[in-house]
Amino acid sequence: MALVVQKYGGSSVADASRIKRVAQRIVATKKAGNDVVVIVSAMGDTTDELLDLAQQVSPLPPGRELDMLLTSGERISMALLAMAIANLGHEARSFTGSQAGVITDSSHGRARIIDVTPGRIREALDGGQIAIVAGFQGVSQDTKDITTLGRGGSDTTAVALAAALSADVCEIYTDVDGIFTADPRIVPAARQIPKISYEEMMEMAACGAKILHLRCVEYARRFGLPIHVRSSFSTKEGTWVVFAPDSEGTEMEQPIISGVAHDRSEAKITVVGVPDKVGEAATIFKTLADAEVNIDMIVQNVSAATTGRTDISFTLPTTDGSTALTALKRIQERIGFESLLFDDQIGKVSLIGAGMRSHPGVTATFFAALADAGVNIEMISTSEIRISVIVGQDEVDTAVTAAHRAFDLDSDQVEAVIYGGTGR
Amino acid sequence: MALVVQKYGGSSVADASRIKRVAQRIVATKKAGNDVVVIVSAMGDTTDELLDLAQQVSPLPPGRELDMLLTSGERISMALLAMAIANLGHEARSFTGSQAGVITDSSHGRARIIDVTPGRIREALDGGQIAIVAGFQGVSQDTKDITTLGRGGSDTTAVALAAALSADVCEIYTDVDGIFTADPRIVPAARQIPKISYEEMMEMAACGAKILHLRCVEYARRFGLPIHVRSSFSTKEGTWVVFAPDSEGTEMEQPIISGVAHDRSEAKITVVGVPDKVGEAATIFKTLADAEVNIDMIVQNVSAATTGRTDISFTLPTTDGSTALTALKRIQERIGFESLLFDDQIGKVSLIGAGMRSHPGVTATFFAALADAGVNIEMISTSEIRISVIVGQDEVDTAVTAAHRAFDLDSDQVEAVIYGGTGR
Incomplete structure (x- = not known):
């Protein structure tokens, strides 16, 4: 039995029907005999809509309150995903970043993870449950305020939790089949890369490849955690990011x-x-x-x-x-x-x-x-x-x-x- | 200096412009020399929209996850309200029910408050800040899961926090001027009642008067806390609910x-x-x-x-x-x-x-x-x-x-x- 951490981005959970499809994939992974922890982003354009609301109220909102506002986005998607899984007859429990033990510094909007204490996640897994965790968010060690991790935050949450739980793999689901030799919109002959080293992936991320963020790859390399970038629209093998x-x-x-x-x-x-x-x-x-x-x-x-x-x-x-x-x-x-x-x-x-x-x-x-x-x-x-x-x-x-x-x-x-x- | 607890319902914070108006009223109360704690409901139809989303995903969603979903509504309104206050030059901090110390039993969807430990609210007040608290929600003492209080929950949060903080008054803001001798839509000659006893108010609430919920009046009576029901659209005195x-x-x-x-x-x-x-x-x-x-x-x-x-x-x-x-x-x-x-x-x-x-x-x-x-x-x-x-x-x-x-x-x-x- 393996422990699989899966991360689904906003486009994978953009509406009710996509959430149900993701739920099926999660349940299939569970049925295959794995323990499953899922990290989820806010639905589709939710974050932009919330930012727009904030702008209507204040031109320069305080970071603490902006984080409080934005974290409601994952709260919605994770609860809905847990419901969809329950509807398929499997037990799922959603957890905020704070409940999942994602401890950060106090830099609102771009907090760094300084510790992960996933006691409640471990408990849920031990109880046979699927754990759904809000990406992108944590709680400040000093002030106990809610924080967000900034760009690439959900990927980083996934990798950090996977490392803390000694997961076998961190699967990052996206809307393409993996990492390509070039952007296929520019180079139709671009090939999917089956395996790439952390180092190369970090250079790719730093140079504009948008699928994985630099900090998440850095984090994975530090803990030697294999990342599997794959499509949420197919079951094909994607790209593995591993040691060279x-x-x-x-x-x-x-x-x-x-x-x-x-x-x-x-x-x-x-x-x-x-x-x-x-x-x-x-x-x-x-x-x-x-x-x-x-x-x-x-x-x-x-x-x-x-x-x-x-x-x-x-x-x-x-x-x-x-x-x-x-x-x-x-x-x-x-x-x-x-x-x-x-x-x-x-x-x-x-x-x-x-x-x-x-x-x-x-x-x-x-x-x-x-x-x-x-x-x-x-x-x-x-x-x-x-x-x-x-x-x-x-x-x-x-x-x-x-x-x-x-x-x-x-x-x-x-x-x-x-x-x-x-x-x- | 008095400690004033104010509660604003969903229609009072239905959009950005109403949130800004409520912010002005709160700041005016603060400027008048009071400590202010504000309890806020979800914006307008947010709760109904979230329930609709849940229905799209699952016909019978688990209570724990439904509570997780619904509590995002107050999270949004309270963060926006804190931003609007900050924009007026006053410091405000929003707190979830859990952060505000609203401890409940584990009955999802209709949890009862069993304790209130408002340490963080007290700290915020001591620091000269305005505290904004999510109504309708708390955290289960046993499971540490997020709970909602069910109907009338935000009023009950307001009264419970006011009692725990020994507030001087709990102001319940609504879209009418107070409690009337009858529904003015039926009886145009109905008069506003300046003062009513807890007992009478409880009977009114139990008999269909929708402005205050029975459990919130019960709670206020237990602690001898005066409730002031008034309009968020005027500065007129409303109806005081007090001992006979x-x-x-x-x-x-x-x-x-x-x-x-x-x-x-x-x-x-x-x-x-x-x-x-x-x-x-x-x-x-x-x-x-x-x-x-x-x-x-x-x-x-x-x-x-x-x-x-x-x-x-x-x-x-x-x-x-x-x-x-x-x-x-x-x-x-x-x-x-x-x-x-x-x-x-x-x-x-x-x-x-x-x-x-x-x-x-x-x-x-x-x-x-x-x-x-x-x-x-x-x-x-x-x-x-x-x-x-x-x-x-x-x-x-x-x-x-x-x-x-x-x-x-x-x-x-x-x-x-x-x-x-x-x-x-």
Whole structure:
């Protein structure tokens, strides 16, 4: 008998009929002889509707109260799911994050899990019950107030509970069949990846692959918990996220490149004409950090000896754009830079693959493929298992397609048909 | 400085603009130098919408999960109300029933409060904050599961918390100006009652007056807590529910009759031709009690010596009708009664007044007034401070109007205008 943790997102429980279908899948897992713990998100657009209500009442609602409000969303979906399971003749009990023992810090809206004490969940399992747990939420250790975990919160709840319960697997249900070598909407020949390492998955998540969030993969890696990403609309095997095979492993040889990720959510700011003095860049990035702006890539041009000035470009989430520009304008006089440029028409294309460690020439192949496709590279950033480039936003599709083909990732069989009906 | 507990019902917080208006009233109370605790119901039709969702998922949802679902309603309204108050520059904190220390038994859907431990509320007040508490809900002492209190639950939460905090007053906000001598929709000349005793209010509530629930008045009487029923749409004084003035009291003389209540929610069942033997009636009512049917009035005709049989009639909530009929049919053969009659076209009209204790002749005046108005009386029941009659449902308005006039309750000034706009 295995202990299976399953997580269903908002689209999987968007209405009564979907909730009933999910209930059937859960009951099937239970009937197969497993203990089952289910983490569930709020139904469909509930969270957005609640946020809209909050906006009608207050332009800047206190974080504590916003968390209190938003957590009602999972409360609704989890109770309905427990009812649907009961209706199939199996006993289910729903638990809030607090009841499930998800203990967090006090950062409302983006709380971090600091402990999981799933005593009541364990009790429910021991009693033969299916436990349904609200994702995305917890309770503050210090203030006992209700908190939310922020983006990717439900996945993180699932992985954290699975780790605390020593589950055999954490299944993340979504509306696609798993992780693909590229977004099939852009590359119809993209293939589903049967197995990927935590490291690669983390790079994929950080580079715009939206199926799993970085923090949930990080958490799973720390506890060595296998994640199985699969579709709630089929029973096909999805993608397993696991440790990379060690060097003596008998697993099949790793591909050089696992996948091509892209991200259109970033913008680029260029600080023009920064005096080429020691410490100016430090002041700029200290200012941005103080304004809580997340910086991704940074490029500093070689300073022009004739002018004594240089340009510094960096990328950041487009939504942080105005915050960053405001903060920088405030130090313009002190630093003495000339002007600020803002470009939100950029896109990031990333090649990810643990195999590139031992295969020189990946960068050359990548850049050649982009050049052949007529794509201009604006910025470059690399890690041990990733190469990212910034290109024009309207060249993202071309770049992804070219890279995918250049590394022989194209499948013989076009899978795009699968995606026709999911409304993803 | 007083401690004021205020309770706002679902219609007072039905949308964002009403929530903002309620927030202003709360802040005004706080600014006047009071500590304020607010109990709030779910917004408008939220509870019905959630029940509808539950029905879509399961025809008979488990009580535990239904309570988990329904309690999300107050969670939404209380968080929004706290945000609206924060937006006015005052600090407010929302608390679930569990967080507010509302401890109940484990009867899901109709839990009883067995203890109130408002430590966190007290802390919030000590910190100068306004406490917003979810009505209608608590947490089971034994199972730690979330419970709901059933009908009138939010009023009961308000009174129970007010008692536990030794509040100076519990203000119940509603969409009318207070308790009236009769329903102003039926009797335009009905007057608002400035002050009424717990006893009379309990009889009013039991006889169909819907503004306050019986259990909340009972609770307030036990703790000697004054209730102030008033409109959330005006600042007028409403109706105070307090102890009756003692016999030496210097208060103005009590009116003989405080008000006329009516109730159209009951039906009448007649068990025809019951053999006139000892214990038959006991068997009938034991059967109904086992089926959890609530009986109100009972009448047994004098047995006809010639037939050796008698008829037994009783009233009950119309919604319990089919349960009762089914239970009785099952014992028809054993008892040997002839048939069952069911009549849901009845209404109950009740005269309530502590003064009738010391004024003989009230019954005679009441019955004469009904006779003059051509109203036929089907059943009669009395208590020390109440006379109730069952009449045809289409004669309820006539009977209420006649009784109101007969006891000089009519006001000189017709207040019906007030009710035009409330949409009550």
